[in-house]
Amino acid sequence: MKNQDSTELFRNMPVPKAVMKNALPAMAAMLMVLIYNLADTFFIGQTHDDLQVAAVSLATPVFLIFMAVGTVFGIGGTSVISRAMGQGRQDHAKKVCSFCMWGCVAVGAAMSAFFLLFMDEILGWIGATPDTWDYAKTYLTIVSCCGPFVLIGNCYSNVIRAEGQSGKAMMGQLIGNLLNVVLDPLLILVFGWDIAGAAVATVIGNVVGAGYYILYFLRGSSTLSIRLKDFALGGGVCSGVLAIGIPASLGSLLMSVSQIIVNALMTDYGDMALAGIGVAMKVSMMTGMVCIGFGQGIQPLLGYCVGAKLWERFKKVMKFSLVFSLALSVVMTGVCYLFTNGIVSAFLTDPAAFDYAVQFSRILLTTSFLFGAFYVLSNALQAMGAATAALIVNLSRQGIIYIPALFILKAALGAAGLAWAQPVADLLSTALVAVLYLYTRKRAEKSADIGGT
Numbered sequence: 098m099k100n101q102d103s104t105e106l107f108r109n110m111p112v113p114k115a116v117m118k119n120a121l122p123a124m125a126a127m128l129m130v131l132i133y134n135l136a137d138t139f140f141i142g143q144t145h146d147d148l149q150v151a152a153v154s155l156a157t158p159v160f161l162i163f164m165a166v167g168t169v170f171g172i173g174g175t176s177v178i179s180r181a182m183g184q185g186r187q188d189h190a191k192k193v194c195s196f197c198m199w200g201c202v203a204v205g206a207a208m209s210a211f212f213l214l215f216m217d218e219i220l221g222w223i224g225a226t227p228d229t230w231d232y233a234k235t236y237l238t239i240v241s242c243c244g245p246f247v248l249i250g251n252c253y254s255n256v257i258r259a260e261g262q263s264g265k266a267m268m269g270q271l272i273g274n275l276l277n278v279v280l281d282p283l284l285i286l287v288f289g290w291d292i293a294g295a296a297v298a299t300v301i302g303n304v305v306g307a308g309y310y311i312l313y314f315l316r317g318s319s320t321l322s323i324r325l326k327d328f329a330l331g332g333g334v335c336s337g338v339l340a341i342g343i344p345a346s347l348g349s350l351l352m353s354v355s356q357i358i359v360n361a362l363m364t365d366y367g368d369m370a371l372a373g374i375g376v377a378m379k380v381s382m383m384t385g386m387v388c389i390g391f392g393q394g395i396q397p398l399l400g401y402c403v404g405a406k407l408w409e410r411f412k413k414v415m416k417f418s419l420v421f422s423l424a425l426s427v428v429m430t431g432v433c434y435l436f437t438n439g440i441v442s443a444f445l446t447d448p449a450a451f452d453y454a455v456q457f458s459r460i461l462l463t464t465s466f467l468f469g470a471f472y473v474l475s476n477a478l479q480a481m482g483a484a485t486a487a488l489i490v491n492l493s494r495q496g497i498i499y500i501p502a503l504f505i506l507k508a509a510l511g512a513a514g515l516a517w518a519q520p521v522a523d524l525l526s527t528a529l530v531a532v533l534y535l536y537t538r539k540r541a542e543k544s545a546d547i548g549g550t
Contacts, residue, residue, distance in 0.1 A: 107183070107261065107401040112413045116421070119258065120394030122267035126254055127390030129267075133274035133302065134386075135379055137295040140281040142444040149292050150444065151368045152232030154375025155223050158356035159212075160240050160247075160299075165349035166204060167251025170197040172393070173342020174252065176479050177334075178259040178321070179397040183404025187320065192329040193338060194256060194321035198314075199328050200338075201252050205245030212241040224361035228368060232292050239296035246307035253310035259397045260320050265313060273306020341479055344488035348475075351495035358503060359515055366512045373453025376444045377516065380437060380454075381461035384429040385468050391422050392472030399480035408541075415477060422469030430466040434459065453512070460516040464523035471523070474530045478537060486533040494526035 110118070134157070141149045174197040181190040212219065216238060225233045250273060257266035277298045284294030314323040329335075356378065363371045395418050402411040433440070441454040471494075478487045499522035506514030506521070 107398055108405065108407065108410075112410070112417050115398060116395055116414060116417055119261075119263050119398050120391045120418075122263035123258065123394030124387055124390035126267040126270040127386045127393070129271050129274040131382060131386040133277050133299075134382065136278045136281045137299065138376065138379060138444050140285045141292060141295055142446070143282075143286060144291055145446050146291075147372045147445060147447045147450050148228050148368060149232050150375065150450075151372040152225075152229040152236065152292060153295065154371055155225055155229060155360050156233045156236040156240075157375070158353040158360070159219060159223060159237060161353045161356075162350060163205070163208060163244055163247040164251045165346050165353055166208065167201060167248035168255075168346040168349050169342035170200050170248065170338060171252040171255030171342070172345035172396075172479060173197075173338035173340070175255045175259045175393075175397055176341040176345075176400055176482065177337040178256060179400030179480070180404035180482065182259065183401040189332070189334070190259075190320075191322040191327045192332070192334050194319075195323050195325070195327035196329060196334050196338060197252050197256060198249065198323040199325065201248035202245050205248040208248075209241050209244030212244070213238065216241075222361075223357050224364045224371075226364060226368060229371075236292050236296045239293060240299050243300045243303045246303045249307040249310060250303055253307075253313075255393060256321070257310070257313070257319070258394065259400070261397070262319070263394065265318070269306045269309040269313070272309055273302040273304075275302075276305050277302030340484040341482065341487065344484055344491050345479055346491075347488065348491035348495055351491070351499075355495045355499050355503070358500060362503060362507055362515055363512065367449075369447055369450040370453050370512055372445060372447070372450040374457050374516065376441055376450075376454040377457030377461055379444070380433055380440055380458040381465050381519075383433050383440075384426055384462075384465040387429060388422060388426050388468040388472045391418070391425065391469065392476040395473065396476040396480045399477055403481050415473070418473045419470055422473045423466075424469075426469035427466045430462055433465070434462050437462070456513065457516040460513065461519055464520040464527075467523055467527045471527045471530055474534045477534055478530070481537055481541065483533075483537045486537055490526065490530045490533060493529055494522055498522045498525050 107115070138150060138153050141153055174193055177193050178190045181193065216234060219237070220230060220234055223233070250269060254266050254270045280298035280301060281295060284290050284298050288294055290297065311323070313319060314321070359374060360371055363374050395414060398414055399411060402408070402414065437455055437458045441451055441458060445451045445454055475487065475490050478490065499518055502518035502521050503515055506518045508514070510517060
């Protein structure tokens with residue numbers, strides 16, 4: 098029955114309905130991730146201590162490295178599993194799913210140990226100042242303890258969508274993030290734990306979210322498996338996941354690394370400038386996270402079409418998705434731009450920090466309308482198994498293009514230049530992903546008579 102439901106969704110359901118059924122839960126899940134990311138900063142802001150806001154801005158991209166590594170298994174596993182199911186290779190899909198689980202456990206534990214052992218060195222690398230050092234250390238020390246759970250949560254919020262269970266995939270993130278949001282005001286404001294309360298809420302939310310996915314499999318609700326007996330490395334399991342997962346995760350990993358670099362460079366202009374850029378990134382994230390969710394939501398649908406050679410359906414899904422995502426990102430950008438002052442005032446009280454955040458937000462929003470098209474095209478590359486193209490895109494947007502732009506524009510424009518580096522990277526990387534997508538599709542046309550979108 099489960100396989101029939103998945104087949105109906107992926108193969109027969111009208112395209113707009115299939116896209117929205119798969120994408121809406123993913124978008125809702127990413128919206129909860131957004132709320133979860135905003136919650137720590139918002140409730141810390143209610144302490145009226147902008148130094149703690151600055152410390153969260155420093156610590157967050159370091160913690161997000163865990164999520165980026167979870168994406169290796171999540172996006173890579175989703176791509177391989179969806180194509181395997183389209184080809185009718187159910188046993189292979191089970192092996193991939195189990196590999197992802199135990200990979201998350203092993204890698205997550207190793208990362209937690211590394212972060213805890215080298216905490217002081219990490220704080221020095223990210224540019225913590227004497228005023229923010231203790232706050233950032235407290236936050237990172239606590240959240241580093243839940244490494245395996247963060248990886249599992251981020252992995253299976255993607256993988257479960259590969260079997261058409263977008264609602265179940267959303268629920269794990271929804272439960273964990275909602276719990277975090279509920280605990281934040283209690284632990285930060287009522288208990289008076291300040292930044293430590295935010296970290297404890299994050300740990301509890303991630304443990305509960307991961308626990309939901311583990312129970313989902315243990316109860317036999319899935320056609321896939323996390324059992325150790327199904328674990329395998331060979332037969333294209335490990336290589337298939339990593340070939341897609343590593344390029345896909347590099348975007349998230351480099352996003353964390355580039356934010357760390359931005360924070361370190363911004364400390365030249367003071368802690369209030371650091372607090373300002375941290376909040377501005379969250380403003381632009383409101384558009385970005387929703388578009389990321391949409392792109393991730395359609396990837397299993399596209400991957401199934403590739404595996405089953407349903408090329409006409411693939412084209413229709415792409416057409417609908419590009420139009421919808423562009424409209425979505427334009428509307429989201431407009432809303433964020435109109436209400437920038439109100440959004441920023443919810444996080445910051447210091448006048449200097451507020452002015453920096455508004456200025457930086459308006460700069461970052463100049464190109465956020467491109468996010469929808471960018472994430473649809475990049476997820477289409479992953480769905481087609483175009484590992485090299487996906488690697489180029491993810492290396493470029495937050496690395497090869499963005500990081501040099503930070504140094505060049507800082508030298509030319511100062512603090513504002515650090516903000517303008519992102520719009521420059523957005524423009525160039527969107528043009529790049531469009532070219533690579535068209536090239537990949539052209540090759541597919543020649544080999545399988547796909548036709549153009």
